[in-house]
Amino acid sequence: MKRKVNIGLIGAGTVGTGVIKLLERNSSGIEQRVGTGVVIRKICDRDALRLRRIRKMKIRGVSFTGDAMDVISDKDIDIIVELIGDVPRAKEVILSAIRKGKHVVTANKAVLAKHWTEIFSEADRQNVLVYFEASVGGGIPIVRALNEGLSANRIRSILGILNGTTNYILTRMTDDSMDFKEALAIAKQKGFAEKNPSLDIDGLDAAYKILILSSLAFGARIKLSDIYCEGIGHVVQKDIRYARDEFGYILKLLAILKQKGDKIELRVHPTLLPQEHMLSSVEDEYNAIYVDGDAAGETMFYGRGAGEMPAASAVVSDVICLARDVYNNIAGCVPHVLCNPKKKLEIIDIKDIETKYYIRFTTLDRPGVLSKISGILGSFDVSIGSVYQMGHGKKMQDVPIVMVTHRAKEGNVRKALSRIDRLSVVRKKSVLIRIED
Amino acid sequence: MKRKVNIGLIGAGTVGTGVIKLLERNSSGIEQRVGTGVVIRKICDRDALRLRRIRKMKIRGVSFTGDAMDVISDKDIDIIVELIGDVPRAKEVILSAIRKGKHVVTANKAVLAKHWTEIFSEADRQNVLVYFEASVGGGIPIVRALNEGLSANRIRSILGILNGTTNYILTRMTDDSMDFKEALAIAKQKGFAEKNPSLDIDGLDAAYKILILSSLAFGARIKLSDIYCEGIGHVVQKDIRYARDEFGYILKLLAILKQKGDKIELRVHPTLLPQEHMLSSVEDEYNAIYVDGDAAGETMFYGRGAGEMPAASAVVSDVICLARDVYNNIAGCVPHVLCNPKKKLEIIDIKDIETKYYIRFTTLDRPGVLSKISGILGSFDVSIGSVYQMGHGKKMQDVPIVMVTHRAKEGNVRKALSRIDRLSVVRKKSVLIRIED
Numbered sequence: 001m002k003r004k005v006n007i008g009l010i011g012a013g014t015v016g017t018g019v020i021k022l023l024e025r026n027s028s029g030i031e032q033r034v035g036t037g038v039v040i041r042k043i044c045d046r047d048a049l050r051l052r053r054i055r056k057m058k059i060r061g062v063s064f065t066g067d068a069m070d071v072i073s074d075k076d077i078d079i080i081v082e083l084i085g086d087v088p089r090a091k092e093v094i095l096s097a098i099r100k101g102k103h104v105v106t107a108n109k110a111v112l113a114k115h116w117t118e119i120f121s122e123a124d125r126q127n128v129l130v131y132f133e134a135s136v137g138g139g140i141p142i143v144r145a146l147n148e149g150l151s152a153n154r155i156r157s158i159l160g161i162l163n164g165t166t167n168y169i170l171t172r173m174t175d176d177s178m179d180f181k182e183a184l185a186i187a188k189q190k191g192f193a194e195k196n197p198s199l200d201i202d203g204l205d206a207a208y209k210i211l212i213l214s215s216l217a218f219g220a221r222i223k224l225s226d227i228y229c230e231g232i233g234h235v236v237q238k239d240i241r242y243a244r245d246e247f248g249y250i251l252k253l254l255a256i257l258k259q260k261g262d263k264i265e266l267r268v269h270p271t272l273l274p275q276e277h278m279l280s281s282v283e284d285e286y287n288a289i290y291v292d293g294d295a296a297g298e299t300m301f302y303g304r305g306a307g308e309m310p311a312a313s314a315v316v317s318d319v320i321c322l323a324r325d326v327y328n329n330i331a332g333c334v335p336h337v338l339c340n341p342k343k344k345l346e347i348i349d350i351k352d353i354e355t356k357y358y359i360r361f362t363t364l365d366r367p368g369v370l371s372k373i374s375g376i377l378g379s380f381d382v383s384i385g386s387v388y389q390m391g392h393g394k395k396m397q398d399v400p401i402v403m404v405t406h407r408a409k410e411g412n413v414r415k416a417l418s419r420i421d422r423l424s425v426v427r428k429k430s431v432l433i434r435i436e437d
Numbered sequence: 438m439k440r441k442v443n444i445g446l447i448g449a450g451t452v453g454t455g456v457i458k459l460l461e462r463n464s465s466g467i468e469q470r471v472g473t474g475v476v477i478r479k480i481c482d483r484d485a486l487r488l489r490r491i492r493k494m495k496i497r498g499v500s501f502t503g504d505a506m507d508v509i510s511d512k513d514i515d516i517i518v519e520l521i522g523d524v525p526r527a528k529e530v531i532l533s534a535i536r537k538g539k540h541v542v543t544a545n546k547a548v549l550a551k552h553w554t555e556i557f558s559e560a561d562r563q564n565v566l567v568y569f570e571a572s573v574g575g576g577i578p579i580v581r582a583l584n585e586g587l588s589a590n591r592i593r594s595i596l597g598i599l600n601g602t603t604n605y606i607l608t609r610m611t612d613d614s615m616d617f618k619e620a621l622a623i624a625k626q627k628g629f630a631e632k633n634p635s636l637d638i639d640g641l642d643a644a645y646k647i648l649i650l651s652s653l654a655f656g657a658r659i660k661l662s663d664i665y666c667e668g669i670g671h672v673v674q675k676d677i678r679y680a681r682d683e684f685g686y687i688l689k690l691l692a693i694l695k696q697k698g699d700k701i702e703l704r705v706h707p708t709l710l711p712q713e714h715m716l717s718s719v720e721d722e723y724n725a726i727y728v729d730g731d732a733a734g735e736t737m738f739y740g741r742g743a744g745e746m747p748a749a750s751a752v753v754s755d756v757i758c759l760a761r762d763v764y765n766n767i768a769g770c771v772p773h774v775l776c777n778p779k780k781k782l783e784i785i786d787i788k789d790i791e792t793k794y795y796i797r798f799t800t801l802d803r804p805g806v807l808s809k810i811s812g813i814l815g816s817f818d819v820s821i822g823s824v825y826q827m828g829h830g831k832k833m834q835d836v837p838i839v840m841v842t843h844r845a846k847e848g849n850v851r852k853a854l855s856r857i858d859r860l861s862v863v864r865k866k867s868v869l870i871r872i873e874d
Contacts, residue, residue: 025731026591152463295750296746299741301738301739303734303735310734324771330767
């Protein structure tokens, strides 16, 4: 009888359940691709209720446990699928599995972002493979695209909409003129935002993902703390409206990687994009990754960034690749990713980047205000591209002056703003949003 | 000394030159990914002028020949890169290389579409690999996406803008109100259309590509002649304008695959898409492939479908994958694609498909015409969604009546049209364009 490939699943939450369903539903197609059957042998979860729910699915030949080591130590199991949320536990599971000579599939972006070098160095030492397609972009096969499909390229830049929650919120704010709180409430209602959404809102989730993509693209060690990260919690409706209606820009939370000689820019922040940019049409909970390679030129990868079945699609595609190699006794002969712990990449400080900016000043309605502001900007080498000033004569207290600058160094812009914000005619802290075009 | 991986390049035209440049330019990155150096040993072209041009690039250690067998028979060469245009010659090169135990990288969509089963059956027999990322979508890694990244999915549908020439022409017709001839002339001027552009214009190039994607998705044998294929040569300006201005549709040449139970629809034709569809924003010479999988849901892959460096990006990414496996002595242990010559897929006849249609009638300006037309449509089970009729009273000879139908069977629509076109009040053959939404 043909040898089957045996899977141990650790973590039976939403994505885990999707994986079980998908392996069952498409088993014949999967068997064709692998050359033999792929079967789940053990399922582990610490939550007995979840296990009970999964027991009801009546999967043949599977046993259940609450102890991850039961799965990892099982010598019949070839591949460990790690789908735990908790970072320290997931890290321990992954490293223990590697040390036991098991191949691993994980969807855990936080663990990979925080322990990339440790995990892949250990995998290299043990000649096992760690696959992680689901960690970035959900159902979009962006990991394979960067790691293989575009491997002949030097990556010049990546612009990513990598977080579905924030993209959903910004879409509601843009299309339905909601304010942030309303949009967040709806996102929660629809299941696109978690109860405590700070990981998404603050941009950290996107930072994890761009770190993974950068590590793939450059095969180098990058520190999470070096990534400049700014979320969308402070974004207000009227800036979205002014930027779109007056200047033709759409606001997105972008994760940005740019190669600049032997350094890189790596940052996550609300960003204005020209309306006609492909990324501007990426709406709701969708993700997209825009990659510029020196040979391929501009490419984009679009799809569902999260959800039970899109994530399961990525996990099971990894399982198929690994299982085929396991079945043919070649898994681990070639490392999956390039990981050179000695190669470090210098990340350019946010104050040293150069881009265009949208700025909103809130001023008193007095003559000469604009000239004062532009004078200060000019003295810091920041020149104005276009300005929009609300009609005078309305006796308003706080008058917005909105402008788009030419390319300028961020450090200079910040210095100018802090000077401007101290002017007596300026009523509130000015708003600064970076533009990408 | 470390063993290097040796390449033989057959065909030194545009893409071949790009491959040479890219292997040179990014050699250190490529060496890192492969684990050893990748070097071109022999370059073959029958055109002595081309060879002379390439000689000037002064690539170290390479020899030149006009005879492909010189390259194929060289026992030091591991991988043959086939970049010949001519189909019979390319087929011979690929099959000879396979029989000599060489792995092959090809960009030749026509050869693959016409001889898929023969090539991959022979590769299976000889335990060698044939890679072909550049054959579809140029720099977009769509072959890997379907073959690996989405391998856990049953593919429900693929909508592809797979031909840059026709997309460029349709973009000019849509955005700049050009007629077909003008747009074609500009496409030729800009190098986006060949002197004899019929392969592109008639949709055959797109048919080759959708056949390759379908073969990948289903691992089955599909006959090129079963694909319904209609080009853009007969598309007129005013239909593009009416469809957009009156109904909000954009015209694209789409290659369409749809899974319907155990049969498939497979067709290439001008297609109207809702303006807000992601594919509608794919302009100029860009390509995009919209894939719907049962787990991943909707994904899209976008980029440059042709050109020296985008195609070279795909070819060299294939070379990197193969070279890494060659270097680690595992190339050929696992087949690259699923190819089951016995599995045949039935393709649904174009008359049996069901979709929505845009129809333009050219009629005399008389009362009762619309009622006659809609009566005949109704008698064939074709019901009208919305109609646009040019204002009366202008004493026009030929009055256009433009409509969008509800979903209907194509056979019925055609029967109705042939009846309608025989009416004395109908002045010209009616225009029929399929809608995808």
